[in-house]
Amino acid sequence: MKKQIQILSISLFAFCSNVLAQNNAGLKLPEGFKASLYANNIGSARHIAVTKSGVVFAKLNNPNKEGNSIVRLEDANNDGVAEKINGWAKFGGTGIYIKGNSLYASSNEAIFKYDLNSKDEVLNPLTPVTIVSGLLDRRQHNSKSITFDMANNIYVNIGAYSNACQEKDRMQGSQGMMPCPILDSAGGIWKFDGSKQNQTYKDGKRYATGLRNVIGLDWNTQTNQLFVAQHGRDQLNSFYPNLYTDAQNAELPAETFYAINEGDNAGWPYVYYDPIQHKKIVSPEYGGDSKKEGAAEFKDPAVAFPAHMAPMGVLFYTGDQFPAKYKNGAFISFHGSWNRSPLPQEGFFVAFVPFKDGKATGDWEIFANGFAGMEDGVKVTNTSKAKARPCGLALGPDGSIYVSDDTKGAIFKISYNK
Amino acid sequence: MGNNKVKVFVNIGLFVSCLLSVHFVKAQNLVNGKKIFETRCLVCHQSDGGGVPNMNPPLDGASNVNGKDIARLVKIIQNGYDERVALDGMYYNNAMTANPDLKEDAIADILSFIRNSWSNKAGMVTVLQVKAAIAKNKAKKK
Numbered sequence: 001m002k003k004q005i006q007i008l009s010i011s012l013f014a015f016c017s018n019v020l021a022q023n024n025a026g027l028k029l030p031e032g033f034k035a036s037l038y039a040n041n042i043g044s045a046r047h048i049a050v051t052k053s054g055v056v057f058a059k060l061n062n063p064n065k066e067g068n069s070i071v072r073l074e075d076a077n078n079d080g081v082a083e084k085i086n087g088w089a090k091f092g093g094t095g096i097y098i099k100g101n102s103l104y105a106s107s108n109e110a111i112f113k114y115d116l117n118s119k120d121e122v123l124n125p126l127t128p129v130t131i132v133s134g135l136l137d138r139r140q141h142n143s144k145s146i147t148f149d150m151a152n153n154i155y156v157n158i159g160a161y162s163n164a165c166q167e168k169d170r171m172q173g174s175q176g177m178m179p180c181p182i183l184d185s186a187g188g189i190w191k192f193d194g195s196k197q198n199q200t201y202k203d204g205k206r207y208a209t210g211l212r213n214v215i216g217l218d219w220n221t222q223t224n225q226l227f228v229a230q231h232g233r234d235q236l237n238s239f240y241p242n243l244y245t246d247a248q249n250a251e252l253p254a255e256t257f258y259a260i261n262e263g264d265n266a267g268w269p270y271v272y273y274d275p276i277q278h279k280k281i282v283s284p285e286y287g288g289d290s291k292k293e294g295a296a297e298f299k300d301p302a303v304a305f306p307a308h309m310a311p312m313g314v315l316f317y318t319g320d321q322f323p324a325k326y327k328n329g330a331f332i333s334f335h336g337s338w339n340r341s342p343l344p345q346e347g348f349f350v351a352f353v354p355f356k357d358g359k360a361t362g363d364w365e366i367f368a369n370g371f372a373g374m375e376d377g378v379k380v381t382n383t384s385k386a387k388a389r390p391c392g393l394a395l396g397p398d399g400s401i402y403v404s405d406d407t408k409g410a411i412f413k414i415s416y417n418k
Numbered sequence: 419m420g421n422n423k424v425k426v427f428v429n430i431g432l433f434v435s436c437l438l439s440v441h442f443v444k445a446q447n448l449v450n451g452k453k454i455f456e457t458r459c460l461v462c463h464q465s466d467g468g469g470v471p472n473m474n475p476p477l478d479g480a481s482n483v484n485g486k487d488i489a490r491l492v493k494i495i496q497n498g499y500d501e502r503v504a505l506d507g508m509y510y511n512n513a514m515t516a517n518p519d520l521k522e523d524a525i526a527d528i529l530s531f532i533r534n535s536w537s538n539k540a541g542m543v544t545v546l547q548v549k550a551a552i553a554k555n556k557a558k559k560k
Contacts, residue, residue, distance in 0.1 A: 384468035
């Protein structure tokens with residue numbers, strides 16, 4: 001009898017924890033947090049933005065099956081699940097941002113502005129204003145993610161259309177070009193005026209350089225500073241097997257998070273950041289041997305994350321709902337690696353970086369996990385098998401945060417129970 | 419035992435050993451192909467052939483990998499690929515590395531492997547087919 005009760009209580013516990021896990025949309029969260037599946041299967045959702053009334057806009061990488069690449073989602077009955085979903089726009093892309101009554105969205109070569117009415121409906125879906133156009137899109141690293149400072153300037157990532165600026169991209173034995181000619185028009189962050197129409201390269205300013213590809217970026221309103229997360233280079237072991245083993249490639253280089261000041265140079269393609277030696281190391285395409293240190297003039301990261309996890313979104317938490325430790329800290333989403341193969345992949349979670357006095361403390365932690373939908377303790381081996389890959393991050397008016405998934409297009413809403 | 423019977427036995431024996439050797443050769447081709455796949459292709463196309471969404475196209479279930487245009491597959495392996503890939507309704511952006519050093523038999527083995535792995539069940543590719551494909555691609559260039 002005692003044993004039966006034991007078995008019953010164990011299975012009851014298993015059942016309850018299973019239900020609870022499902023109640024959190026399959027996510028693992030710190031104590032006191034809950035999650036709902038706000039939307040699902042809307043199409044490859046890259047960045048997201050939330051209005052003051054709680055309407056969510058998602059930018060899709062490609063038009064979804066309805067042919068739309070911007071999706072508007074509304075949860076009128078406030079149950080954590082959007083019931084009113086519609087969309088428009090034919091251009092795939094990543095960036096989306098709400099500033100006042102304007103909705104900015106980017107394709108892979110331009111930034112457009114839409115107007116919102118008092119119900120957060122778009123007034124001119126077919127006739128957006130072109131803010132910037134003609135930005136380089138050479139397929140690789142072509143996401144034009146955007147953020148704003150407090151003076152209505154736009155900061156846009158123009159990723160380098162290359163892995164390591166070799167004469168022939170991703171070709172074993174091909175040398176790095178010196179100086180790297182890509183950097184005059186890509187491989188950095190450009191600044192434009194958010195209120196001016198029809199700008200091109202000549203109207204903008206290269207704000208920071210030496211950044212291979214930034215998808216996640218956000219303005220820290222507390223320190224009045226741009227923060228960006230860079231995707232580090234790939235394939236050290238594939239092209240330099242005599243210098244790097246598979247296991248070393250899986251840990252090199254770091255995914256780096258930078259506090260950017262105007263004119264900064266993060267060093268790509270000449271150096272990469274080694275999170276084990278805590279040093280900038282000269283890239284092998286530029287004569288490096290995995291140990292030789294790079295020039296001191298290049299920027300050091302504020303935080304160095306494990307390699308290849310692919311940071312997709314950065315969000316400074318300025319809401320009031322979460323516990324005090326989260327205030328003004330940074331959430332960073334990692335949609336998960338592929339270049340750790342043949343070793344298991346890493347990432348597929350949202351990390352949190354605590355900030356103290358406007359500076360990142362290096363002690364980051366995993367905030368939300370379980371997006372990939374693997375069994376406990378099982379790692380993703382093949383990237384395409386991850387159920388969801390966290391990408392965009394946005395803050396809701398009630399202090400909840402939203403996380404998008406850029407595979408099939410789930411959106412998760414994460415809240416704290418007081 | 420009559421002469422004819424001996425002939426029949428010898429013939430059956432030859433036939434069986436011929437089948438076996440074809441089978442053995444096929445298996446050896448696939449083993450070679452797998453080795454090349456692991457050193458050159460696995461990182462991007464992944465061990466399950468599933469690729470990486472938006473970046474590296476899948477090989478498993480891909481219509482063109484299982485298709486009849488061997489010349490195009492040979493060309494991609496030899497020269498790499500630096501255009502946006504539109505495949506089965508999805509798009510992929512990463513450049514593929516060229517493999518100018520791969521010999522014709524190695525190309526046949528790698529193609530045979532990727533066309534007969536995971537859920538793929540397309541035909542084997544022979545060295546003769548690869549040679550013909552290279553000639554065809556050269557003629558096109560001119």
